[in-house]
Amino acid sequence: MSKNSAHLSVDGISKTFPHRRVFTDITFAVPYRDRMGIIGENGSGKTTLLQVLAGELESDAGTVNVFTAHDTTHPVGLLHQEPPFDATMTVPQVLEASVAHLRQAEADVHTAAEALAYGPHDQAVVDRYTKALDRAEQLGVWDIDARTETTIAGLGLKTVDREHTIGALSGGQRARLAMASLLLSAPEVLLLDEPTNHLDDAAIRYLGTVIANWHGPVLIVSHDRAFLDETVLSILDLDPAPRPYALGAAEDELTTLGVTRFTGTYSDYFQARHDARQRWQHQYAEEQAQLKRLRAAVDEHQVVGHEDWQPRTEVRGAQKFYADRNAKVVARRVNDARARLAELEARQIVKPPKPLTFQGLTAAMQQDHQAGDIDQPILRADDVEVVNRLGSTSITISSSDKVLITGANGSGKSTLLQVFAGSLNPTRGSLHRASGVSVGMLAQESHFDDVDDETASAVYAQAVRPDLTERVPLSTFGLLHPRDEHRPVATLSVGQQRRLALAILLADPPEVLLLDEPTNHLSLTLVTELEASIEHYPGAVVIATHDRWLRNHWQGHQLHLG
Structure with a gap:
């Protein structure tokens, strides 16, 4: 080189x-x-x-x-x-x-x-x-x-x-x-x-x-x-x-010209960005409290003392003297408050915009949805094998298990998930699924054939059950910005298309959720939020991944494929 x-x-x-x-x-x-x-x-x-x-x-x-x-x-x-x-x-x-x-x-x-x-x-x-x-x-x-x-x-x-x-x-x-x-x-x-x-x-x-x-x-x-x-x-x-000082701008216009440059690792930057937002929120709260006090001073405190105040002497000259002095004091205080208010309003920071936040794997579930009291086997693979793709593998998955499948390239992680999903029949062995158990899978690649001109919201409505369209709209999940829901699917990035596929899957959450390399193509923020929500999913979750961060922090069961 x-x-x-x-x-x-x-x-x-x-x-x-x-x-x-x-x-x-x-x-x-x-x-x-x-x-x-x-x-x-x-x-x-x-x-x-x-x-x-x-x-x-x-x-x-x-x-x-x-x-x-x-x-x-x-x-x-x-x-x-x-x-x-x-x-x-x-x-x-x-x-x-x-x-x-x-x-x-x-x-x-x-x-x-x-x-x-x-x-x-x-x-x-x-x-x-x-x-x-x-x-x-x-x-x-x-x-x-x-x-x-x-x-x-x-x-x-x-x-x-x-x-x-x-x-x-x-x-x-x-x-x-x-x-x-x-x-x-x-x-x-x-x-x-x-x-x-x-x-x-x-x-x-x-x-x-x-x-x-x-x-x-x-x-x-x-x-x-x-x-x-x-x-x-x-x-x-x-x-x-x-921009904290972009007063009057719409939320989607609050952008700096340029980008944020940081010297150091991603972890260092993540912490620095978190600290900066905390400072912004604190400063905004303090300024709003000060603005409230100044507006009250201008609107309510227009006089000094009691409203029914009268001078002690009845001499006309004394009355005028005290009245003039009172008016000057009031005018000075009100003018000072107005000046401080005008200055603060001119330079005040805007409210920190609410970031797009994933609402979790259970966002579409009813409030009364609870995991079963009995953790029973619902999926079992007995010596399942797919020639040239997956060696003999046996595993039993219960209704609330969280299972991480790891292994080198070619070891059969995706193949095993496809067998679980029913989209691939094993060459040998058998797969047993409990009666009535639903299984859903997020594949590595999201494909939306023949819908390029359709908007994301239209594709979502076509993909989920009609009775869910109104009860669980696409906005439920916090996966796509509102402005992107109405854009053609073809114009969405690979990551946004995968967000759409995840929303479609979660609109009717399956009892067994299969995630094949769930961190691929997704933003770092969403990856972190997605991982945090896995443990709260009331059903079984089976994940195949190379992601070292996820593996290093995994607390559930693991299956390593040789």
């Missing part, structure tokens, strides 16, 4: 789509070897920002510049959430396409060397050879094959049949191949969109090592709190940051 002083500069970029404004006037810089985490709610523009930085989308305003020490054909590389390969390509074809520019740089050296052999005294030939050799060394072309094998092994792809077409690979394998392709292409600026979604612990450790030694700036969009804490040196928060 090249060793240079590449850095990224972003100056005043803005992006608006027909249905909404994504971000406005963003400015920041990422210096050589800095590693920045990009966070924000689903729909805040994280993926859009990466696409603008990669040159795949054009911004409405502003500029993006990559400064490098030498010319390069791959200044910026982006890992997409959806791998961009043609389904007919084979694994070797994908890998070779990734290093084609490196192969070309190697070929240029050989061509220049042959020319040098015939014209060793031609300065132009010497210069061409020197330049080609320097570029090849900077790109590290001499170890392409070794680096390819190391990358494939590090990302858990060594056992994948190299002659398989992309269409024959699993979603996780395609995602890891996309990661390998990007790393091998060796761009100056590395942009990673949800890089840990399909990686097990070993692959995450390998990726962390690669990132720590990357030769240029690295920007990471991720829901993985442990990964962010281990890899990034700074945080860029794209969430609209309410």
Whole structure:
């Protein structure tokens, strides 16, 4: 890999789509070897920002510049959430396409060397050879094959049949191949969109090592709190940051121009943001109390003393003297109160806007819904096996069990959930489900076919039972902002589409809730809220995940698949 002083500069970029404004006037810089985490709610523009930085989308305003020490054909590389390969390509074809520019740089050296052999005294030939050799060394072309094998092994792809077409690979394998392709292409600026979604612990450790030694700036969009804490040196928060002094603005207009930049880990930033909001709420409460006192002083205390006050002497001159003095005192006090009131009203802070908050897995349940008194078995797998996907597995799940399923890539976590859900029949063994027990599953990927032009609220209404539409509207869950409920599904981010899928599932909460990698594509805030609500779900919850943060804090049962 090249060793240079590449850095990224972003100056005043803005992006608006027909249905909404994504971000406005963003400015920041990422210096050589800095590693920045990009966070924000689903729909805040994280993926859009990466696409603008990669040159795949054009911004409405502003500029993006990559400064490098030498010319390069791959200044910026982006890992997409959806791998961009043609389904007919084979694994070797994908890998070779990734290093084609490196192969070309190697070929240029050989061509220049042959020319040098015939014209060793031609300065132009010497210069061409020197330049080609320097570029090849900077790109590290001499170890392409070794680096390819190391990358494939590090990302858990060594056992994948190299002659398989992309269409024959699993979603996780395609995602890891996309990661390998990007790393091998060796761009100056590395942009990673949800890089840990399909990686097990070993692959995450390998990726962390690669990132720590990357030769240029690295920007990471991720829901993985442990990964962010281990890899990034700074945080860029794209969430609209309410302006305390934007008096009179509508809540959805309370945004700063730009973004919040923080030096440190995600955990450090999370605590700092929490403390800042607490200070804002405290200051707002104090100012409102002061405003109330000043308004009372202006409206109610228009006189000094008692309203029926009379001077002690009946002498007309004395009456006038005391009346004038009383009027002056009243006027001065009222004017002082009005001045203080006007000053405070002019500079007062606005009320902290209520953040979008997930209302929990049980938001749609009736208030009187309670878990059964008897914790009885409701789902049992006896030596269940799916050829080439899941080894023999047995487990019994009771009505209130909380079960975490872990294991390396390919161990069969998603397959087992599909067997539980009834969408996949086991090759061997048997599955027993108690009579009348409902099972619902949140899959890894959310697909809304043939509804791209439908709004999120319309899709929700079509997907849930008619009697639930009014009793449990989409707004019940706090998963989508009100303005996003009326946007076409096609315009929603991947994370917002998954929020919609979760809302549809929870509209009629099943007795067995299956969650396949529930933290994928969701914002860090929602991930935290979702995890906190699991223990309060009155039914059984079965989760398959690679998420180390969730695993490290898990208190329920665990099943590890070998």
